[in-house]
Every structure is written in structure tokens, then in C-alpha cells.
Amino acid sequence: MRVLVLGGGVIGVTAAWYLAADGHEVTLVDRQPGAALETSYANGGQISASYAEPWANPEAPLKVLKWLGKEDAPLLFRLRADWRQWRWGAQFLLECLPARTRHNTIQCLNLALYSRDCLKALRAATGIAYDELDRGILQIYTDAKEFEHGVAAAALMREYGCDRVVRDAGECVAIEPALGACRDRIAGGIYTATDESGDARMFAVGLAALAASRGATFRWDTAVEAIETAGDAVSGVRVRAAGGATETLTADSVVVALGSYSPFLLAPIGVPCNVYPAKGYSVTMDIGAHRGAPTVSITDLAWKIVLTRLGSRLRVAGTAELNGWNTEMNELRCRSLVRRTFELFPDAAERESAQFWTGLRPATPSNVPLVGRTRYRNLWLDTGHGTLGWTMACGSGRALADLIAGRAPEVEFAFLGHRGATPLHA
Numbered sequence: 001m002r003v004l005v006l007g008g009g010v011i012g013v014t015a016a017w018y019l020a021a022d023g024h025e026v027t028l029v030d031r032q033p034g035a036a037l038e039t040s041y042a043n044g045g046q047i048s049a050s051y052a053e054p055w056a057n058p059e060a061p062l063k064v065l066k067w068l069g070k071e072d073a074p075l076l077f078r079l080r081a082d083w084r085q086w087r088w089g090a091q092f093l094l095e096c097l098p099a100r101t102r103h104n105t106i107q108c109l110n111l112a113l114y115s116r117d118c119l120k121a122l123r124a125a126t127g128i129a130y131d132e133l134d135r136g137i138l139q140i141y142t143d144a145k146e147f148e149h150g151v152a153a154a155a156l157m158r159e160y161g162c163d164r165v166v167r168d169a170g171e172c173v174a175i176e177p178a179l180g181a182c183r184d185r186i187a188g189g190i191y192t193a194t195d196e197s198g199d200a201r202m203f204a205v206g207l208a209a210l211a212a213s214r215g216a217t218f219r220w221d222t223a224v225e226a227i228e229t230a231g232d233a234v235s236g237v238r239v240r241a242a243g244g245a246t247e248t249l250t251a252d253s254v255v256v257a258l259g260s261y262s263p264f265l266l267a268p269i270g271v272p273c274n275v276y277p278a279k280g281y282s283v284t285m286d287i288g289a290h291r292g293a294p295t296v297s298i299t300d301l302a303w304k305i306v307l308t309r310l311g312s313r314l315r316v317a318g319t320a321e322l323n324g325w326n327t328e329m330n331e332l333r334c335r336s337l338v339r340r341t342f343e344l345f346p347d348a349a350e351r352e353s354a355q356f357w358t359g360l361r362p363a364t365p366s367n368v369p370l371v372g373r374t375r376y377r378n379l380w381l382d383t384g385h386g387t388l389g390w391t392m393a394c395g396s397g398r399a400l401a402d403l404i405a406g407r408a409p410e411v412e413f414a415f416l417g418h419r420g421a422t423p424l425h426a
């Protein structure tokens with residue numbers, strides 16, 4: 001089968017790999033000159049099934065209200081005269097109901113756990129290297145009330161197969177000795193030994209090369225302009241190459257993996273896709289001769305930031321700002337990431353080497369991604385992975401390849417158009 005994958009971030013490249021491995025003739029199109037140059041470029045690096053609890057939970061509405069207008073808030077709604085933001089916000093409020101939160105947590109957890117297994121298998125089969133570390137992820141709490149809430153959420157995830165164990169401050173320091181410098185501030189932690197970390201961009205670049213060696217074609221510097229339909233099928237995809245020439249590509253199946261930009265191509269053909277960008281920031285610093293950087297990936301729940309060692313670099317990432325498709329750098333938010341890093345790990349890295357980056361998480365109100373078939377029989381979605389795109393990339397790509405081949409995926413998840421199970425936000 002000829003399959004066209006639209007989007008060459010970590011999601012599109014991973015789907016292309018699994019489709020090529022299935023023997024399809026795959027072409028991937030992206031407007032950038034290479035793989036993972038937008039949101040997948042410098043994320044937090046965590047493969048974190050343990051972080052599957054969605055932003056939308058019963059405590060979220062009050063917190064979001066409290067954070068309105070606070071420049072360094074972990075989750076900041078910048079209210080705009082944009083119906084897409086209001087629609088997303090209204091659905092987000094619905095997803096905060098306890099039953100929805102539980103459902104969404106289980107969906108995300110199932111896909112994340114499956115994806116982690118797929119990544120391990122892919123690594124074993126190909127030997128792909130991406131500054132990976134399998135030392136687990138430790139979530140630390142500096143607020144006792146938040147810790148109590150975290151312990152309850154961990155219990156639900158344990159019920160569904162995620163090996164999260166509750167640890168006191170001393171045990172957290174035993175897991176990650178670099179936390180010794182801030183031991184007095186730690187209320188407790190939750191450790192998931194089976195979670196991992198690594199550089200999503202390195203992975204995507206390496207996997208694109210492996211897919212190319214299996215016959216996949218990559219058309220970089222090529223913008224997707226429109227999806228064309230005829231009856232109940234996609235008939236072609238209009239693209240524009242860097243030189244300005246347009247052409248219409250045809251395929252038996254088309255996969256949309258355009259991250260935060262997916263709605264722009266789907267709305268004109270009437271395919272619902274409630275994805276809105278949640279902007280985040282990261283800072284990458286050289287560790288140099290400093291000895292106080294963590295080797296276990298850390299999630300700091302008070303600030304909702306993650307700290308991950310990637311080879312000789314330390315990546316610190318987080319914060320979310322709902323402010324449309326705006327990729328301007330906000331110095332204050334970047335500097336607050338650096339400040340918090342050195343508060344927790346005074347001898348972490350070369351402060352002057354800090355490189356700031358911003359990216360738009362393709363967020364659904366529920367955090368559950370949109371994976372599966374649309375009302376067009378040959379149009380598939382693999383988008384809306386929000387905070388967990390790196391974590392869920394392999395599982396989504398593998399499951400999508402199964403669905404396209406007519407096989408049942410090996411994971412319990414509400415795939416679009418599959419057995420009638422459609423997530424509420426679609």
C-alpha cells in the first residue's frame with residue numbers, strides 16, 4: 001500500500017518507521033529541512049508513563065484561576081478573542097469531572113505503557129542510540145498537600161500496571177544523591193524505575209535514517225497546503241515545495257501527524273480535531289565538570305518541570321501557556337526555569353551555556369491523543385499527544401500501522417473509528 005505521512009516530528013517519523021517495517025511504500029512530507037525541528041526538537045526527554053495523569057483533573061479549575069495573569073505560572077491561560085481557545089477551555093472544564101479524569105488517566109496510561117514497551121523492543125531490534133538512560137523517573141514534591149494528592153493518583157496507576165512507588169525524602173536522596181542539596185524542601189517522592197529518558201530529536205533523526213534504509217522517502221522543505229477529498233475518501237494532498245512549485249500527491253492512505261497545526265488542514269474537510277497549542281519552554285545546559293546534575297530524570301511537581309540528563313547536557317523543560325500559535329520566546333519564563341534548576345541543584349551545570357527553546361504541545365482538552373481513522377475511509381490521525389508525545393510515539397505509530405493493516409492493536413485504547421469507541425473530545 002502507498003502511505004503518505006504528513007508531518008515529520010517524532011510522531012510522524014515513528015509512524016513512518018512502523019509503516020515501512022510493515023512493507024508499505026511510505027512517503028513523509030514536512031515543511032522543515034529535517035526531522036523533529038518543531039515541537040519534538042528540545043522537549044523534556046522523559047519517557048514517562050508515570051506522568052499520565054492529565055492536566056484536566058478536579059483540582060485544575062481552581063489552580064488555573066489562581067494562576068491567571070501570573071507570568072511564571074506552570075499553566076497559564078492567556079485569554080484571547082479566539083473561539084478555538086474558548087471551545088478548548090470549555091471542553092477542558094468538562095474533562096475535569098472525576099469520572100472523566102479517571103477515564104483519561106487510564107487511556108493515557110495504557111498507551112504510554114504500551115509505547116514504552118514498543119520503544120524498548122525497537123531499541124533492541126535496531127540498536128538506535130539517542131542519549132537514552134533507563135534509570136527511571138523520580139517525581140518530587142515540595143508541598144505536603146500536593147504529595148498527598150500524588151500518592152492517591154499513584155495508587156490508581158499502580159492498579160493499572162504502572163509500578164509507581166511512594167518514597168520519603170531520605171529515600172528520594174538515596175535514589176538520586178544530587179537531591180541531597182535540597183533535601184529539607186522535599187515532602188516526598190514517587191519513583192517509577194521502569195520509566196526512561198532520551199533525546200527525542202536524536203531518536204527521530206536516527207529513526208528517519210533507518211526508515212529511509214527500508215525504502216521510506218522523506219520530502220523535506222515541502223509544505224502541505226490542502227487535503228482534497230472525493231466522496232468518502234481523500235483523493236490527494238496538495239503540497240508546495242521550497243521553490244514554490246505545487247503538486248498533488250496521491251496515496252492509498254494518508255496519516256495526519258502535523259502536531260499543533262493538524263486542525264488547519266482538517267477543519268476545511270470537516271474532520272473534528274480539538275487540538276490547541278500549549279506552549280512550553282526548555283533550557284539546555286552543558287554539565288561540564290559540575291557534579292551536581294541528576295542522573296535519574298526528575299519531575300518537580302510544584303513547578304511542573306522536568307530535569308533530564310542527555311549525555312553531557314542537562315535539559316530542563318516545562319510550563320504551559322495557552323496563547324494561540326505564538327512561538328515568541330518569553331525571557332521571564334525561561335529565566336524562571338534556570339532559577340528553579342539551581343535552587344534544587346546548585347552545582348548542576350554551566351549556567352552561561354543555557355540555550356532557550358520554545359515549542360507548541362499539540363494538546364487535547366483531555367490529554368488523550370487522537371489516533372485512528374476519520375470519517376474518510378483512507379484518512380488517519382496520529383496527533384494531539386500534548387505533554388506525552390515522546391512517551392507515546394512508538395505505541396501510537398505501532399498501533400496505527402496495525403489499524404491500517406486491518407490488525408487489532410495490542411493495546412486497550414479508544415482509537416478513533418475503531419469498534420465505535422470515540423474519545424469525547426474528538
Ligand SMILES: Cc1cc2nc3c(=O)[nH]c(=O)nc-3n(C[C@H](O)[C@H](O)[C@H](O)COP(=O)(O)OP(=O)(O)OC[C@H]3O[C@@H](n4cnc5c(N)ncnc54)[C@H](O)[C@@H]3O)c2cc1C
Pocket residue numbers: 006007008009010011012029030031032035036037038039040041042043044045046047048222223224225257258259260261262278279280281282306317318319358359360361362383384385386387388389390391392
Ligand atoms: C517544553 C516541552 C516539554 C516536553 N516534554 C516532554 C517529555 O518530557 N516527554 C514527552 O513524552 N513529551 C514531552 N513533550 C511533548 C512532545 O514534545 C510533543 O507531544 C511531541 O513533540 C509532538 O510531536 P508531533 O510529531 O506531534 O509534533 P511536531 O514535532 O510539532 O511535528 C509536527 C510536524 O508537522 C510539520 N508541519 C506542520 N504543519 C505543516 C504543514 N502545513 N506542512 C508541512 N509540514 C507541517 C512541522 O514542521 C513538524 O515537523 C514536551 C513538549 C514541550 C513543548
